[in-house]
Amino acid sequence: MGWAIHLLFACFFGALQKAMVSAHDGAMPVNVGVILDVSTSAGKKSWTSISMAVDDFYATHGNCTTRVVLHLRNSKKDVVGAAAAAVDLLKNFQVQAIIGPETSTEASFVINLGSQSQVPVLSFSATSPSLSPTRAPFFVRTTLNDSSQVGAIAAIVRYFGWREVVPVYEDSEYGAGVIPFLVDALQVVDSGVPYRSVIPSAAAEEEMDKELYKLMTMQTRVFIVHMLPALGARFFQRAKNLGMMSGGYVWITTDGITDVLEELDHILRITEAMQGVIAVRPLVEISEDVVNFTARFRSRFRQENPTIKAADPSVFQLWAYDTTWATTMAVENLGPKRSSFRRTQSGDHSTDLDVIGSSESGPALLNAILNTRFKGLAGDFRLLGSQLQSSAYEIVNVIGNSARVIEFWTPKLGISKQLDTAVGAGLNSIIWPGISAAVPKGWEIPTGGKKLRIGVPVKKGFNQFVNVGWEPSTNRTVVTGYCIDIFKAVMEALPYAVTYEFFPFRPSANSYDHLIYQVYLKNFDAVVGDTTITAERTLYVDFTMPYTESGVSMVVPVKEDPRKMWVFLKPLTPNLWLVSFVFFVFMGFTVLVIEHSNVEFGRQPSERLGKVFYFVFSVLVFSQTESLRSNFSRIAMVVWMFVVLILTSSYTASLTSRLTVQQLQPTAADLKQLLSTGAYIGYQDGSFAAEILKRMGFKSSKLRHFSTSDQYAEALLQGGAKGGVDAIFDEIPYLKLFLSEHCNGFTMLSWTYKTDGFGFVFQKGSPLVPDVSRAVLNVTEGDKMVAIQNKWFRDTICPSQNNAVTSASLNLYQFSGLFLITGVVSTLAALIFLAVHSRNSTIRGPLIRNILHGPPNPNQAHH
Incomplete structure (x- = not known):
């Protein structure tokens, strides 16, 4: 205690001596307070760095009109001590600025005092995001905000694909401030936070061990540690003693520990307990100025602290140096101004704050500090929003007694090997805890490696999917089925071994929802069976x-087509029938015009019309007896006969198909028809199909549940009026299995209600889900899936299913090209014929007459 008092007085008289020298030189002294915990090595190092900054500034800047005089106060590692030191500096020395204190907790009180007195408070180590310059306008953060590093940590998590991360942080202003920002950054990379581990700042070893044991029982193995150096050193030592620095674990630390790692190792040999840890820290380029400063720092620190072994400055000492340099430069830029504190007008000063008042030059000095720009030891000193702006971070790996740089991270480029390009990014050269090069998967089976508890449904029917039986020879339960074989194949496809055990479970009220809810209650780790994703x-x-096709559909009985008497009309659509008849008439008139002089068509109008149209229609069977005399009519009829040939051939083929194949029709077209007729619908026990039917408007009284495919068939044959059902509503895999066993008399409609198919169930946030999903895709896309399907399902084609396919009627569009050609050719033939015969105007009359009456009778003409 005596040496601390001696140090305090030495600093005090040193400051007075500097003030006297400054006054003698004509420079105006400006008091600046410094609050540090000088009982620690970090506090002593920071004071050395601050003192050097003032000396170096005035050594390189001659003829200064101001002179910063430092006043050091000891915070005594206490919030109250820091606040008392600030009050003393403001009240008794009327300091124009305060540098420090070191911790975020201490700074939260001091910056409030600075705001009330309008004195800038510059902290080079209070990194907690909870300290916001927007709420305290006279607070200047000359260090990096802790939230600026969460992007680098999230990038590491995303790179390795870890799905869950547990933050482990100190229960303090410093520890808790960054957690909301960290959680948000992890959510962006699809990584969840299932638990937050909070360690008291003064936690005993028993408290740490209790929390570490809790972390050991969790399946998550990725931990992000955010603590002050002293607590972090103790925490990692306890983790090593409990075996948590072994293979399979992932530890990531923030810069709070990494920035002073070498110093901690120098004192506590902490790196022995942190082998394989990944860490982030601000990038500081080792320039010539930094090397020179480091050498001078070691020499001066040894002189001021002969009993302490010299150590290199950390990044915090570099920030302390730059902070002091910026303050001194701002004071000089502001110029010599006599500053005083303006007190309140009231004469009743009941507190020290009332006595202090507010600084008249504080706002101007704050503005000068915020506008200061220079190249500092830690990088560019540039304040934006009263905070130092971050540029890049190093990603390091603790190996041996130091931290090895493996990559860089910047907000613009992300992880990269170089600061100016994102090419070549990779984190493959990491040595993990347990001195392993294999990347940990980020999770383990909890509670010492117990098997996964897999629930399987016990059901009566459709046992091809899941079947729970008893094997007397071994006296144990045997679980088989299509879903079970797929699950086993998926587990074998995983890149690591997972042990599991099946537990049969009979859902209450025959509901699969009850079985799935057991996973939510953590009675099971997963459920394997015909469980549909909803x-x-x-x-x-x-x-x-x-791993199965999706959708819900219906199976209904089939019946004879009641419209079979008129089936001969079905091959052609009504439009095609109409157009065909019109073209028969058109071709008749065309022939009548061109063959007006052909006596084989008769002489009387009724006779000519009858024979001409009979001639055109007889083309269908090619039985016409009249002969054509004009080449124009022959051309038109050749085209027309080609059209008739194609039309009759197509009609014959379609009609034959309908008469020989299309024998049966479904009894219902869709659910709307069944709903309107009040039909009864069947569904499978435990299926969610009942809820879908109720949402569609079906009453519970119209729904009947069954267990087996035989019960399905029996109910459909009985019909809804006789105690059965009119349709079965179920998922497509079940309906296909039913139809493969009951081919005759039933058909599945093409109508489908969309679902997502069968999937395996896991607890919410389980890290197994992404890996199992990838394995499912590998299995379903390979030959193993085909073998499993052939094992459990017969490849049966039901004739009734083929019969139920309705042949489409031939439509007008399919024959429009033929009709177009026929119309064009016939019209051109008639027009050309008329044009040729119209040259002789004298025969116009006979032509029109001959069309209806035929050519004149020669005998009548002779008489």
């Missing part, structure tokens, strides 16, 4: 990628 279920569990 939006409601994803609210409390996670599903893997689906």
Whole structure:
């Protein structure tokens, strides 16, 4: 205690001596307070750095009109001590600025005093984001905000694909301030935070061990440590003693520990307990100025503290140097101004703050500090929003007794090997805890490696999907089925081994929702079976990628087509029938015009019309007896006969198909028809299909549940009026299995209600889900999936399913080209014929008459 008092008085008289020298030189002294914890090595080092900054500034700047006089006060590692020191500096020395204190907790009180007295408070080590210059306008953060490093940490997590991360932080202003920013950054990279571990600042070893044991029981193995150096050193030593610095664990530290790692190792040999740790820290270029400063710093620190082993300055000492330099430069730029504190007008000064008042030159000095720019030891000194702006971070790996730089990170480029380019980014050269080069997957089976508890449904029917049986020879439960084989294949496809055990479970009230809810209650780690992915279920569990086709449809009975008597009209659409008839008439008139002089068509109008149209229609069977005399009519009829040939051939093929294949029709077209007729609908026990039907408007009294495919068939054959059902509403995999066993008399409609298919169920946020989903895709896209399907399902094609396919009628558009050609050719033939015969005007009359009456009778003409 005596040496501390001696140091305090030495500093005090040293400051007075500097003030006297400054006054003698004509420079105006400006008091600046410094609040540090000089009982620690970090506090002593910071004081050395601050003192050197003042000396170096005036050594390089001659003829200064001002002279900064430093007044050091000891915060005594206490919030009250820091506040008392600030009051003393403001009240008794009327300091124009305060540098410090070191911790965020101490700074939160001092910056409030600075704001009330309008004295700038510059902190080079209070990094907590909870200290905001927007709420304290006279607070200037000359260090990096802790939130600026969360992007680098999140980039590491995203690079390795870790799905869950547990923050471990100190229960203080410093520790808790960055957590909201860290959680937000992790959410951006799709990484969750299942738990937050809080360590008291003065935690005993028993308290740390209790929390570490809790972390060991969790499946997450990625931890982000954010603590002050002293607590962090103790924490990692306890973690090493409990075996948590071994293979499979991932530890990431923030810059609070990394910035002073070498100093901690020098005192506590902390790096022995941190082998394999990944850390981030601000990038500081080792320039010639830094090297020169380091050498001078070691020499001066040894002189001022002969009992302490000399150590290199950390980045905090570089920031302390730059902060003091900026303050001194701002004071000089502001010029010599006599400053005083303006007190309140009231004469009743009941507190020290009332006595202090507010600084008249404080706002001007604050503005001068904020506008100061220079190249400092730690980099560019540039304040924006009263805070030092970050540029880049180093990602380091603790190996041996030092931290090895492996990558860089910048907000613009992300992780990269070089600061000016993002090419070549990679974090593959890391040595992990346990001295392992293998990247940890980020999670482990909890509680010492117990097997995963897998719930499987016990059901009565459709046992091809899941079947729970009993094997008498081994006296144990046997779980088999299509879903089980796929799950086993998926587990084998994972890049690591996962042990598991099946536990049969009979859902209450035959509801799969009850089984899935057991995963939410953590009675099971997962559920494997024919469990469908639905939006409601994803609210409390996670599903893997689906491994079956999706959708819900209906199976209905089939019946004879009641319109079979008129089936001969079905091959052609009404439009095609109409246009065909019109063209028959058109071709008749065309032939009648061109063949007006052909006596084989008769002489009377009724006779000619009848024979001409009979001639045109007889083309259908090519039985016409009349002969054509004009080449124009022959050309038109050749084209028309080609059209008739194609039309009759197509009609014959379509009609044959309908008469021989299309025998059956479904009894219902869709759910709307069933709903309007009050039909009864069947569904499978435990299925969510019942809820879908109710949402569509079906009453519970119209719904009947069944367990097996045989019950499905029996109910459909009975019909809804006789105690059965009119349709079965279920998922497509079940309906296909049903139809493969009951081919005759049933059909599945093409109508489908969209669902996501079957998936495996895991607890919310389980890190297994992404890996299992990728394995599901690998299995379903490979040959193993085909083998599993062939094992459990027969490849049966039901004739009734083919019969139920309705043949489409031939439409007008399909024959429009033929009709177009026929119309054009026939019209041109008739027009050309008329043009040729119209040259002789004398025959116009006979032509029109002959069209209806035929050519004149020769005998009548002779008489």
